[in-house]
Amino acid sequence: MAAELQAKYTKLAQEYSKLRAQNQVLKKAVVDEQASSNSLKDEVKQREQSLRKAEQEMDSLSFRNQQLAKRVELLQEELQVTEAKSKKGKNKGDSPSQPSYQTQNVFDEDLQKKIQENERLHIQFYEADEQHRQQEARLRVRLEQLEKDAEQHQAVVDGLASKYMDTIEKLQSDKARLEVMVQTLERETKECRLRTEECQQQLRKYQTELSTQLKHNSSVIQEKVPFNDTKYSDYNSLNVPPHNRRHQLKARDAAGQAVGFVQDLVSALLNFHSYTEQRVHIYPLDSSIEPVSPLNQKFSQYLHENAAYVRPLEDAMLQLHESITEDTVTVLETVGKLQDFSRSFSTYTKFLQKILPYQLKSLEEECDVPLCTAPLSAKNRELQSDMKRVTAVFEKLQSYIGLLALPSVRLDAVPQSSSSAVFTQLAACLHGLHDATKELFKHYSQKVALEQELPNITQKLRTTNECLLSSLASLSNITKKIATFFSNNLDFFISSAGYGPRGGTGSLNPQQAHSMLSNKKHASDYMLALRRAPPESVPYTEALSNRRILTSSTESREGLMQQVQQSQEKIARLEQEKEHWLLEAQLGRVRLEKENQRIADLEARLSSALGDGIAAPAHTDPVSTGPAEPDKDENTGRDASQSSSLVGMLTTTPTNESVGDEESREHLIKTHYMARVAELTSQLQMSDSKAVHFHAECRALAKRLAIAEKSRETLTEGMKQANQNITSLQDELSTTKRSYEDQLSMMSDHLCSMNETLSKQREEIDTLKLGNKGNSKKNKGR
Secondary structure, eight states: OHHHHHHHHHHHHHHHHHHHHHHHHHHHHHHHHHHHHHHHHHHHHHHHHHHHHHHHHHHHHHHHHHHHHHHHHHHHHHHHHHHHHHHHHHHHOSTTHHHHHHHHHHHHHHHHHHHHHHHHHHHHHHHHHHHHHHHHHHHHHHHHHHHHHHHHHHHHHHHHHHHHHHHHHHHHHHHHHHHHHHHHHHHHHHHHHHHHHHHHHHHHHHHHHHHHHHHHHHHHHHHHOOOOTTSSHHHHTTSOOOOOHHHHHHHHHHHHHHHHHHHHHHHHHHHHHHHHHHHHHHSSSOTTTSOOOHHHHHHHHHHHTHHHHHHHHHHHHHHHHHHOOTTSOOSTTTOOHHHHHHHHHHHHHHHHHHHHHHHHHHHHHHHTSTTOOHHHHHHHHHHHHHHHHHHHHHHHHHHHHHHHHGGGTSTTSSOHHHHHHHHHHHHHHHHHHHHHHHHHHHHHHHHHHHHTTSTTOOHHHHHHHHHHHHHHHHHHHHHHHHHHHHHHTHHHHHSOOSOSOTTSOSOOOHHHHHHHHHHHHHHHHHHHHHOOOOOOOOOHHHHHHHHHHHHHHTSOHHHHHHHHHHHHHHHHHHHHHHHHHHHHHHHHHHHHHHHHHHHHHHHHHHHHHHHHHHHGGGGGOOSOOSTHHHHHHHHHHHHHHHHHHHHHHHHHHHHHHHHHHHHHHHHHHHHHHHHHHHHHHHHHHHHHHHHHHHHHHHHHHHHHHHHHHHHHHHHHHHHHHHHHHHHHHHHHHHHHHHHHHHHHHHHHHHHHHHHHHHHHHHHHHHHHHHHHHHHHHHHHHO
């Protein structure tokens, strides 16, 4: 990530340097354009000066023309006066006519010269005016063009300036973003370092724990295990190997794929042999027209029997796939159906060996045909070598398959290392079979292309050749698929299945496999018996709410400690209240006993009062006074005893009732106060839980507030930095504007001063010219 950021930063720096160089070039171009515009402005000013000079000359010429016109008028008036005088002189005499005529001639010549000079001046003035107009038009056109160019250049400069500002802002934003990314990466690196330190600490902790466990387990093994049964092969052979269900599923899947490939191979071989038989009956001699050779007849007879040798391959592979199930053990020692497949493959290999000489001789007969060309004969020879190669590859495959099927007949026939080598050679042999079938298809297609050019080719032979080519193409494709499948699963075939003794040495015999499967069945039955229906799961929303409550209630240790302290304080307070209410209950019992005693006293008094009312009639006999007193005393004693016994009976019965009422009252009071205490405790617990929940929410809100404050601080810092950048850029822009404005004002002031000086010089020149002209006129008048 840091390298990518550095690359991006360098790329941005390169682009910035390029843009800066372009900016310098454009600045130079702008300066050049400004210089050219200044030069053009100077030229325009010079043209204006020349124009002003021409206007001044024109004004002077017009003034001179006016002077000359006035002079002409004066001369004409003088001429008229002289003509009038001459007429008068003629009337007087002819003597003064001669000098007047001479003066008239002088005036005429002078007038003629003035007229010619006036015409010449008019012509010069007209030409100068035309030149001035043309030059003024050219200068205006050029000035407009230059103004357009200046506007275009200014627009380009403004666009470039805006573009540079955008690029600068973009680069600054990228720089800020990269700085933020760098800060985040630094934080992440710090966190990763802390995590690595924690992981290292945990690793040390786990290492120490594992070392202690290892020491403990080794001591337990030394104390509890009497001997290692995997050390000796005799003892290890008695161990029941474990069952590998994953290996069984993989083996069944591989066998299922192999069944499909073998079915495709069988169909391709059947088509190849059938179409070869059909070709033998068509070429080189058509059996419908003339009998074929005895060799081809025998060859076709053998080819007609190909199904009896090819079909058993498919049946044997199907039986092998059916024998591999999840409840079986699939190793080379227990797969008996592989031996059947090996026999079927050996039978088909013998069939190929039997038909190989006939096939070679049949190709030789095709070469002996008169219309057979040399390239076709070469292709037939190549096909002979290809058929030999295919048969040899099938023989190799048969030998390797036989080696793999041998352990099912005889144990320890092929060790584990040798079986892996056999699987590797089998994969290489399958690739060789694909190469051989590919070459066979290639050469046969070339042969068919050459046979298409023969004149005696028939439509039946063409279709047969096409069918043969399609069967060879399918054979090449299926051999490629088989080779690829075997190469992809070679690691699975070579790897150990996990069956066998625990020591890893020795092979698995059928008795061990039977005991392993029986143990697997017992284990599966036991697991099914132990399996129970899973409890009902909590709904997802309820689980989330419970989790939120749990996380909020158990957010921190401090909160829990505070809650425990508060609960302990509440328990102490409740204990005090309990003691208070126990004291109140004891006081209530004392009061109850007093009330019971008072009631008993009242009952005794009542009974005594009742006894006095009964003894009153005995004292009505006034005769017997002396001796009757003892009887009286005895009677009173009896009555008293009876009354006391009666009172006792009376008091005994109410006493029992009062005791029952007392107990019921105590029970009612106790239940009332216990219910009240339970209600208060539940309310207290509810308020405690609410307080803890609110406290947790407050802490979470405080954390969020702290995070928001941090983010706000970072954003304010970024905003301050951005504002600083903006202010700096605005200051730079204002300084550049000021510098440009100062330069423009200085240039305008300079131009105004130059214009003033030029106007003054023009005025001086005009005055001097006028003075010179006046002097020249005076000189001429003289």
